[in-house]
Amino acid sequence: MAATRVQRESWQGQVAWRKTYAEGGRRRRVAALRWVARRLGANALLAPMPLSPELACRTEQAMINRLAALGAHVPPLLAVADRELLLGDLGPTLAVACRAEADAGKRRELVQLGLDALASLHASGGYLSQAFARNMTLRDGRIGFIDLEEDPCTMMSLPAAQARDVLFYAHSTARFLSGQPGEHARLLQAHLAREAPEVRREVARTASRLAWLAPLAKPFGRRSRDVAEALASLARATA
Structure with missing residues (x-):
């Protein structure tokens, strides 16, 4: 992704967010991650290469418009420039x-x-940029989707992009259920039953290829433990 900066503003008496795109994507890091994903055969984890500010801005507009057309809850585009968007809250x-x-x-x-x-979005043929819990919103019981400046389907198939959503969401939510042993895996297992067979296979393949990382990651810091917990949940959910 391009580097971005987000500032809170007021627009017609309502909260809005000005998102500015700049040069600065971590190309070497992304290239390394792509090499690892290919070596592991984990197609769903292939990271799109960082985009120019203008292309990242256009990509987010396109993703927002595409998801809105599918009925997803996404930020309204209040103002548009070459390197900047004003988004609703x-x-x-x-x-x-x-x-x-x-x-x-x-x-x-x-x-x-x-x-x-995610199940509703995938059933309609949609997918996200990075389906982390920090890139979803919640208001009045309704989930929204933000931070859409990359398009995974430029690098992978639709089933792989949707599997990527499941994998990223699993990674970002395992820690919230760490006090309820097995519950995160049960939720993922029930969710996968609603996904298309190709998506299930892609999630299972990736979880299998990454399973060896779980015991290695567990002894380290919180982020590593989050990865270990997510991998353990995915292994149980896809067994």
Whole structure:
């Protein structure tokens, strides 16, 4: 992705976000990640190469318009420039909502809301840029999608892009259910039953190729433990 900067503004008395695109994508890091994904045969993890600011801006516009046409909840485009978008506000992120929720049962419901939104989007033929919980919003029980400046289908098939959504979402939500052993895997397993067979196969293939990383990642910091928990959930969900 191109480097981006987001600033909160007021637009006609409502909250809006000015998103500015600049040079600065981490090309060497992305190239390394792409090499690893290819070596592992994990097509769904192929990272799109960083785009120019103008192309990233146009890509986000196209993704927003495409998802809106499918009925997805995305930010309205309030103003458009070559390297800048003014976007409507969809509320706090799902990640923020999960972190703030002390009740374990309600956290589970929040994670389920995100899975339901992905299932609906995928059933209509859609996919996201990076389906992390921080790139989903929640307001009045409705999930929205933000940060759409890359298009995975420029690098992979639709089933792989949708599998990528499941993998990224699993990675970003496992920690919210860490106190409920097996629950995250059960949610993922139920979700995969709603996905197309090609998506299920892509998720299972990637989870299998990455399973060896889980015990290696577990002893390290929080981010590594998050990866380990997500991989363990995916292994159980696809067994």
